Amino acid sequence: MKVAFIGTGSMGGLLIEAFLRSGALHQSFICISNRSQQKAEQIAGRHPGVRVVTSNVDAARESQIIFLCVKPLDFPGVLSEIKDVLTEGQIIVSITSPVQIEMLERAVPSRIAKIVPSITHSVQSGASLCIYGSRIQPEDRLLLEQLMSSISTPLMIKESQTRIASDISSCGPAFIAFILQRWAETAAEMTSIDRADAISLGAQMLLGTGKLLTEGGLSPEELQRRVAVPGGITAEGIAILDLGLQDVFSKLIDATHQKYNEDLDKLDILFNETFDDY
Incomplete structure (x- = not known):
């Protein structure tokens, strides 16, 4: 072939x-x-x-x-x-x-x-x-x-x-890497951890989380329940994330779809100009 x-x-x-x-x-x-x-x-x-x-x-x-x-x-x-x-x-x-x-x-x-x-x-x-x-x-x-x-x-x-x-499968790795970068940089600024160590920890965490959600058969909700004990530290962190991320993903989807639609319009014009019988 x-x-x-x-x-x-x-x-x-x-x-x-x-x-x-x-x-x-x-x-x-x-x-x-x-x-x-x-x-x-x-x-x-x-x-x-x-x-x-x-x-x-x-x-x-x-x-x-x-x-x-x-x-x-x-x-x-x-x-x-x-x-x-x-x-x-x-x-x-x-x-x-x-x-x-x-x-x-x-x-x-x-x-x-x-x-x-x-x-x-x-x-x-x-x-x-x-x-x-x-x-x-x-x-x-x-x-x-x-x-x-x-x-x-x-x-x-x-x-x-x-x-x-x-957005999820192809752009997602860049989005998640950006979040990890910001998280590691802030951790290094606010605590004694080294930025490289924070990124290494985060990378291993992402690898393991992916396996739990695929090979481990856990849903995102089940994984959160397993880790976030009511009244515990993780639950406090999730509350902050829930508050801060309320509009983030809707804005992200709006932005990527707007660019996508702009590209569609440009392509439609180009195809009509290039192929006479289009």
Whole structure:
């Protein structure tokens, strides 16, 4: 199975490295192209056998699965470039949330899937969000989910849920890391603990908490009840968090959805300008 990656930036490079480390893909079956060929050559240098090509057309022409790992506003240009070599039997996988399945299906003849990854896949963890177009066959879905299962837990969602699901699975690691950073910095300022020690403790706590909520079968409410004894220290802390976080998540969701909708509007204009029959 030949797999192409168009775009080897942050997430494209992460996916290539993760698939190779997991053994899901062999170097000889991967073809990559990138606007900056140096980045692609660096990946090939670490993984002899990975083929670097100088054009997106060459990457797309002979591949069964084509991962498009470019910025949302670059999609119309890339699709316009490769559409003439695409066939109905190929699978195009978009990894970006704002580009809609309908946009892609109207632009190219191939089967379309949208799989939104997470930085957590670099350690073979986290959820990958899977949305499938109308042309995807059951065997296509099985193939894609077997591939993603090697580095993540595939979760099928509705396209209307893409933004909020991405907030949690894809943006979430950055949000949680930001909270841990602030917590550790404040702890170091107010007490004798070292910032690095506080971050290390927090990282181990997050790892264990994730396991309790998955492997341990606990719900968030059950976990809180197990730790927060009424009238105890943890209960006092939760009361402070409850008060301080009342509007935080609604504001966060409003902000991410506003940016998402802005991107949708820009993409709609670009697709209409790029494809005459769109």
